[in-house]
Amino acid sequence: MAESTLPSTSRESRPVPEGRIERTAGGWVLAFDKQLDYPAAHIWDVLTNPRKVEQWLGPVHPDWELGKEYTLEKGGGGVSGTVLQLNPRSALQISWDDELGEESVLDWQVLESDGGCLLKFRAHSDTPDFLAEGSAGWQGIMGAFAAVAAGNPPPEQEPGDWQALRDAYSREFKISPTMGTVVADQDGTSFEFERWYNAPAQDVGAAVEASSGNLGIGEEAVTEVRDDGGLAKLQVRQRVAGGTTEDTAALMAAWHLALDSAAVRLTGETPHPNSHRLRALEALYRTAI
Template sequence: MADSATPSSDSGNDVSAVPQGRIEKVTDGWAVAFDKQFDYPTAHIWDVLTNPRKVEQWLGSVTPGWELGKEYTLDMGNGTASGTVLQLTPRSSLQISWDDELGEESVLEWQVLESDGGALLTFRSRTDTADFLAEGSAGWEGIHDAFAAVAAGGAPDPEPPGQWRSLRDAYSRDFRISPTMGVLEETPEGRTIYFERWYDAPADDLGAALESSSGNLRMGEGAEITAVDEDGFGKLRITQRLEGGTSQDAAALMAAWHLALDSAAVRLEGGTPHPNSHRLRALEALYRSMV
């Protein structure tokens, strides 16, 4: 579930990071959780959470605003989302459905609680799939850091290069959740696409599943594909240097790899994948926003 702002392109995983949030397995799926203590009154934190002018500073432009039972649209600059306000209790709780451009659905809930003379802001994002969990957790951590800056009366700081990827990898490692998205690494020698996916299957089975899933996607030549058994997972790693081409070409190739890796997961679980052109176009648009 890609329930955060689309990550910006970064140049490498050279920023150490310790997750502030956590990923939890719940009865009906997964939850991303953050809890943040503020030395401000609950009324102030509620205003930052719900005032459209404040929301625009830390999340994006919401139209028409959070109104109970009403649909909304959110423009985050590098991505959009939409949904319905499911619960709105003044100075207490906000719950919304969240549908992103990939068709991934989740339910988000913030609660504002009196705590230690200030306010405790809790956040939960619930989804039924582990897809994009590590990426979403890294994205929401940056968003809640921006929230804290706005609550303090300032402006959010620009995200340091590499921070999103470093956080994504930290969430994957600490909570044993496979990364979902590929990254495009920029080096003096050129550009390289890199994917890593973790499967509950032995490494010996991964290559055949990927080959069956990628044959018709015109993936190009020169990709290095390795499969290893590591930390209780079969881990599939793909590295492909790009020789020329446009950013649109890179985005199309990354979308194709992404879809092939999704299809491989279905095959490894004994199912038959049914990739569709709509999802491929949506993935291409997502990667285009990165590259």
């Protein structure tokens, strides 16, 4: 999953996905193709020069080097991986291991096109988890890359842009949102989750009730499941009454794990939540909040 500064979006307009999500034989791929009116040498420098990479992606240590491991500071946390391919001025491929222990493969290609370059980016993953969130994040990163290539600072994020863009990716490509979000309104502060399951609504309700009960949560939450075009769309909303950021993050992490476990139950298998993933989710939500 990736989060970054997004291009600003006016209140009157809805964010438009610039990437596309595709199902493949081996999983899923997020794809962006961006035309840039600069020579290949310049785009390659922005893609691989650590001083430039820091501006659009984050501080990377050490430099990209074929076959070598790297670490990257990102959003208060970090990712790591290995440089799998490095062809000067043409191709970069890396593995991307996030804080939750999930791995994806990222690759960029720089192709001469129309007097400039076509920058092709692909993110490959085994599951659609965090795919809507990742798509919104990488769209912002691609926008930041274009700004740095032009010699400008990355654009500032407007409040609500990231979530609105995430929801736009979910709608267009029929991919469930994954992360919960904090909502502040006149009634106070709440958090909410939306998840989509390929199962009857009644079965989803029972699976969520069992999973949340096993984790000792759910009594104060309002849940609703509705059928929508063959999918059961679940909404969970719970008030946050004076808790600290740590308390809220812990409860959101528990709900996240319960909703993951519900998906496992719906396949007929028995979920086995682990404490390591729970702690990683807590850290993720602390950063998000």
